[in-house]
Amino acid sequence: MDARYYVSKALQKLFGYNLPIYFPYRLNKQLPAEIIFPDVTLKEEEEILKLSYLGTPIVAPTTFKAGEYRKYKANGELTSISLPDFQLPLVTLIEFRRAKNIIKTDMLGANGTVKEIYGMDDWVISFRGYAMDEPNKKAQDQIENLLKFEELADSIEVDGILFTSKNIHRLAIESIELGQLEAEPGTIPFTITASSDEALELVLTEKTLSE
Template structure:
């Protein structure tokens, strides 16, 4: 059974994902791709490749859930601590971001438009779409789709926000995610591939200073 990652994204999510050609390791500079490499985006600097797959292809924007002590509910409904190890999300993952402003709009009598008062920014709405595929380069040993799905379910079961690392998240100053929901779906004609979608919100610590009159 053969497939390409761009075709999988197009079939499953309607997303067009361009392929990337990785520069030569010896020089750090890209060759001029021809033939099978035509139409690919060229990474001008090998340092742009933060990670590589088992086939040596570049993973430009990997997403990692960071190890740490988190909260979850046990079978008795009690909140307990649980230690989680690092988890690099499946390499065939793409992330989208959306954020609204918190504003008040006042209509103008006899005029056009409105008066807008901006009070702040809402949370980032984060959607991660991807595939669970065999991956021998998975750092934590989750090399099969089943192992990856089980690990994602463990993270979804947490009752606390998750520390996340990735350049696209750092760019938006997102350090933690609160998972709202996760979906797993099979792909027709591809029994060893499953799609997943994570819907999450950005989360950040809020410090409250309480002044005591005592």
């Protein structure tokens, strides 16, 4: 069975990119001992956070962290479940958008407005990518693990340079969309919309309870 990765077709269908690239190696054959990229300047090994199974650096990997999370049962009861780390599929594009909360007051007899009470809204985070069959994990398995986090009634701890640089440590998944590519059963496109969240702890004292 020919299970080569026609990444160019997937990128074109999913993101509109037209790149003449693909992985020429069959899944049922071992990869060459060494893959040489003559036009690519590689960083020192200690500078690389993670490597793909092809031995190439993963740029800005993102992980949903392991932990105890809350989830609703079928009967509506809230329960806790334990989930392991889940690294998002390698081909995932992440976009961030944030608005400011500003109150504007019109000025009588003058142009413009008076702006006051500046505040920052949540980050709106968009994930666009696709899960792809790899030698040690199937695309469908990756999607099933992703859905375990999507089903939570809780915010998710997230780790990755794209998030920590914006002081984002938790997010809440608001929606997810799954698709399919024609003649590509081992490739599953997905789109996620999420928003940043912060873990807040409320402390109830005896005085608060008495009031």
